[in-house]
Amino acid sequence: MDGPADAAAVAAASSPGRRGAREGPPLVVVIGVGNPMRRDDGAGIAVVERARPLLPPGVVVHIQSGEATALLDAWAGADLAVVVDAARWARPPESGVTRIDAIEQPDALAGFGIGASSHGLGVAEAVGLGRALDRLPARLILLLVAISDDGHGAGFSPTAEQRIEEAVADLIAEVHAVPGVQPG
Secondary structure (H helix, E strand, O other), X not given: OOEEOOHHHHHHHHOOXXXXXXXXXXXXXXXXXXXXXXXXXXXXXXXXXXXXXXXXXXXXXXXXXXXXXXXXXXOOOOOEEEXXXXXXXXXXXXXXXXXXXXXXXXXXXXXXXXXOOOOOOOXXXXXXXXHHOOOOOOOEEEEEEEOOOOOOEOOOOHHHHHHHHHHHHHHHHHHHOOOOOOOO
């Protein structure tokens, strides 16, 4: 269920050569990743859906399962892409939502969440593939919601619900901090 905030954003996102010389506001892409039928694994999608009405006009929103090549296509040409996903960490994070700047912190994903994704090749692998193929956006921010329950069924654990609300605030702040983005 991918969809832009408006039709103009679709035309802008699909036009070739988004990187480089272009006019207009920056292209901001927000991608919610997960599986809502795997309990807390749907947290990334929930964050983006809850934040959607608060995002500025023109922000392109995608909802995806997290397949690596689909992520490369979704963030193609973006000035900023924010990917929100659930993550099961090998060691407990400092907070319920971990922010990683995948461009400025290229090693930050090493050992975190790798192989713990329900999407096969997940977000960490998409970042590595994008780096190898020179298909990363100008800026790539990952907001990773720490989860505890990825069993079958809908709904979130109470801990994940709290972290989802934290991630919504983080996502909105991230997008509104982009120079040239019109407030919603």
